[in-house]
Amino acid sequence: MPPPIPPISIQCSHCRTFTTSARASQLRPENPAYISIPTPPQQNLPYRPFIKGRLPVPRDVFSGAEGRDKTSNDFLDPLTKGPLRARQPQAGSREEWKGKMSEMRRQNLREGLVGLKARKERVGNTIRSRGERNAREREAAVHAAEREDERLTAPSHGLDLEALKAGFEGPGVRVDPGRAARIARTRTNVASANTLAATTRAQHLNHLYTHARSFIINSTQLDAAVDDAFGSAENPVAFGRNFGVPDQGVGSVWAAGLPDRVQDLLNRDLGIGGPKAMDAAGGKVERSRERMDKLVEVMTGGRGGIEEDRQ
Template sequence: MPPKAPIPWHCPSCRSFSTTTTRRQLRPENPNYIAIPQPPQQTLVHKPFIKGRLPVPRDIFAGAEGKDKASPEWLDPHTKPPSKDVQAKQGSREEWKSKISSMRRQNLREGLTSLKARRDTEASRLKSKSDRNQKARHEALTRPEREDDRLTAPSHGLDLEHLYKGFIPSSPGVRPDPTRDERIERMRANVAARTEASRAERASHLNTLYMNARSFIVTPAQLDSAVDEAFGTPENPVRFTGSFDGSAIEVSGNGASVWASGKPDRVQDMLNRANNVGGKSAFDGMNPVEEVNRKRITRIAEAFTGGKMDDGEAAKRYGA
C-alpha cells in the first residue's frame, strides 16, 4: 500500500476570508504593516555573514631558508622529473601514476609562480597607495596658508614677546597707550565709588532693620499682648457694630473682629491721598503746613544721624 500524501499546512492567522486572493497579508504587529519609504544607501556594501571561523591563511613562501620558492633555484630540485624513463603500458597503473606525478609537479610550479606574482602585485598596489597617501599628507602639511584663511584667522600674528616688552619702560618695544594711566585711575575711582555706595546701602539697611526691630515680636509675652490688643481677651473680646454709609457695608453683631478699630482704606482712598485730589489728600485732618514741615524735619534728621528715623522721634528731638 503506497504511503499517503502529506496534507499541506496553512497558517491560521494568514488565512484569507475573502474571495479575492491577496498577494500579501501582514498583521498589525508586523513592522512592515505600514509601508515606510526607506532612504537609498548606494554606498552600503553588502557583507554576507560567514558562519564559523575561517583559519588564518599561512604564508606558503615561509620556511624556504632564505630562498624564493617561485625561483628556479627552489623549483627545479622540487619539480625534477624522474631519472629513469619507464616505458609503461598504455592504460596500466604505472602510466596513471606517471601522469599524476607529472601533473603534480606542473601544478606546484604553476601555483607557486602565480601566487608569487599575485602577492607581488598586491604588495605593489598597497605600496603605491601608501606612497600616494604619504605624498598627499606631506603636501597638506607643507601647503601655504590660503588667503581667505589668513584674512579670517582669529590670530593676529604679532610678536607677543615684543608687544609685552613695550609695557616695561626699561625694555624696548611697542609704546603703551598714552592714556593708560588716566583710564586706570578712572576705573579705580569707579570701583571705589561703587564699593562706597554698596557699603552705604548696607549700612542704611542695617539701620532700618534696627529701627523696625523695636516693634518685632520676639517673646511669648509680646505675642500674647499683640493678640489681646488685636482680638481682645476672652472676658472682654473686641466687638463691633456698624452701619451702611454709602461707601462701605459694616456688619452688625456681637462677634469679635479685627476691624473694630476702623475700616481699612480703599484703593481709591490711597490713590486720592497720593494724588491729592477730591478732598482726600495726605493732609486730611491736619494742617498741610505742619505735615510738610514734619516730613522735612524727618529728612533733615535722617541726614544728620545718618540713618532711618521715625517721624515721631525726629519731631520730638528736633522740635517739629
C-alpha cells in the first residue's frame, strides 16, 4: 500500500502556509477527532418532528360551585347581566363596538358553560356504561359453569373415588346400566384374541418342525447343496437341453429357449396348444398332489410332509 499523499500547501507572498486539512499535531487531546475511531452506520429511525408547546391540563370548570348548578339561570344571570343604563351609541362608533363585544362575551360564557356541562355528562355516561358492562361481563365469567375440558383436565376433579372403585354404585353417582354387558363383551374379545394368537403360534411351530428336516446345519450339508446346485470345479452345471446334468449344454440360461408366456401356461393347464399340450397330464398330477397336501394339513391340523417325503 503506497504511503498517504501529504496535504497540498500553498505559499503566498507573505510566507503564510494554507493547508487543506489539519495536522494531527494541531488537535489537542480533548478534541474528539484526536483518536480516529470508525463510527457505525446510523439506524434509520422514523422522523418525529418536535411539536412546540404543550397543552395545559384542563381544569374542572364546575368545581367550587358549592352545590350550585353553573348552568342554571340563578348562577348565570348575575354573570351575564346587561348594562345598567340603556344607551344608544352612534353607528360605527367605539361605544357600539364595545357593546357588541360585551354581548358576545356574555353569550359565549353562557353557551360555553352549557356545552361543557353537556359534554361532561355525556363522557360520564359513556364511562359509567362501559364500567357497568365490564362489571356484568366479569360477574358472568366468575359465576359461569365450568367447561367440560377444564373439568376433565383440572388437578382436582372433585369426583367420588370411592364410588368409582365400588363400581359406580355410590350415592349421587349415576349407575352405568350397560357396564356388565360391556365388560363381558370385552372379556370375550380378549379371550378370542388370545386363542387366535396361540393357534397361530402353534401353526408356526409345527411348520418350523416339519421343515426342519431340510435345514443345513453343518458344512458338509452346505458343500453338498452347493455342488448339487452349481456342480464342482471339474464338472460345473451348464444350461441347455439337458439342464442340471454336468458337462451338458452351454453356459447360458437362454440356451433352453425363451421362458413360457402366460398363454403357454394357460394352454398347458387346459391341455391345448400343440406340442406343449402333452405336458398337461404332468401339471394335473402336480395339482392333485398339492391338493392332497392341503387336505392332509386340514385333517391333521399341521403342515404336511408329502412333498418332502416324495423328494
